[in-house]
Amino acid sequence: MSRRYEDLTGPEIAEAIKPSSILLLPIGAIEQHGPHLPMSVDTVIAEEVATAVVAACGEELDVWQLPTLSISKSNEHAWSPGTLYLSPETMLAVLRDIGRSIATTAAQRLVLLNGHGGNTTHLGTALRELRLAHGLKTFLMHPSLPPAYGGTSTEEELGMGIHGGLNETSVFMYLRPDEVDLSGAERKVPERLAENTHVKFGGSVSFGWLSNDFDPDGYIGDPTGASAELGKQLFDNAVAKLAEAMVEISTFDFGR
Numbered sequence: 201m202s203r204r205y206e207d208l209t210g211p212e213i214a215e216a217i218k219p220s221s222i223l224l225l226p227i228g229a230i231e232q233h234g235p236h237l238p239m240s241v242d243t244v245i246a247e248e249v250a251t252a253v254v255a256a257c258g259e260e261l262d263v264w265q266l267p268t269l270s271i272s273k274s275n276e277h278a279w280s281p282g283t284l285y286l287s288p289e290t291m292l293a294v295l296r297d298i299g300r301s302i303a304t305t306a307a308q309r310l311v312l313l314n315g316h317g318g319n320t321t322h323l324g325t326a327l328r329e330l331r332l333a334h335g336l337k338t339f340l341m342h343p344s345l346p347p348a349y350g351g352t353s354t355e356e357e358l359g360m361g362i363h364g365g366l367n368e369t370s371v372f373m374y375l376r377p378d379e380v381d382l383s384g385a386e387r388k389v390p391e392r393l394a395e396n397t398h399v400k401f402g403g404s405v406s407f408g409w410l411s412n413d414f415d416p417d418g419y420i421g422d423p424t425g426a427s428a429e430l431g432k433q434l435f436d437n438a439v440a441k442l443a444e445a446m447v448e449i450s451t452f453d454f455g456r
């Protein structure tokens with residue numbers, strides 16, 4: 201049976217979506233990822249991870265996959281012609297509208313599965329806005345936590361493989377091998393930043409940045425050693441971890 205929300209009929213929504221159901225919204229982006237990757241990377245990864253998580257635990261935990269929100273808040277790539285992005289205000293408005301729509305079903309749990317680090321702050325805001333407006337239990341998960349938010353990236357990239365770097369390129373290579381061309385890829389690691397104790401990605405002091413602040417090519421990391429094997433490993437680990445997290449989400453409650 202399909203666990204895609206949009207495959208249900210209108211009347212089926214009323215029967216299939218229950219108070220115990222979990223709605224999972226993959227969120228991607230359509231933005232430049234350097235010369236080696238297509239614009240679709242974040243959208244493809246978010247959707248493929250969501251599909252695999254639902255395949256792993258959808259039946260057991262009553263998870264329904266919402267259609268992927270592919271265009272999101274990518275204004276750090278506004279300098280790059282063709283990047284499709286929502287303003288921060290629009291992004292929050294879209295999330296409010298999706299939450300309002302979801303609140304017309306019986307579901308009480310909404311999980312955002314975010315494939316684009318540039319959304320993370322706004323998604324955190326949306327969790328509370330939707331809880332306040334509709335009483336929904338709201339959650340945010342990432343296939344891998346962005347380094348700018350305390351996630352890890354490889355030592356070779358000095359922890360700064362944050363956009364089009366080794367891990368992301370490898371995962372995409374595993375999912376869409378024909379769409380990666382490493383011939384133009386180089387190491388683009390902002391070495392100077394790594395010397396800082398506080399003002400750095402994941403440091404105690406955050407800073408505003410655009411993806412071309414570090415290098416005009418706009419990717420940050422070192423994709424040169426990317427491989428589909430590493431990508432498969434990262435993908436499988438992410439899916440296993442998120443499926444495990446979904447078990448906790450399914451029973452999560454407030455109170456002591």
Ligand SMILES: [Zn+2]
Nearest residue numbers: 241242363364
């Ligand atoms: Zn990306």
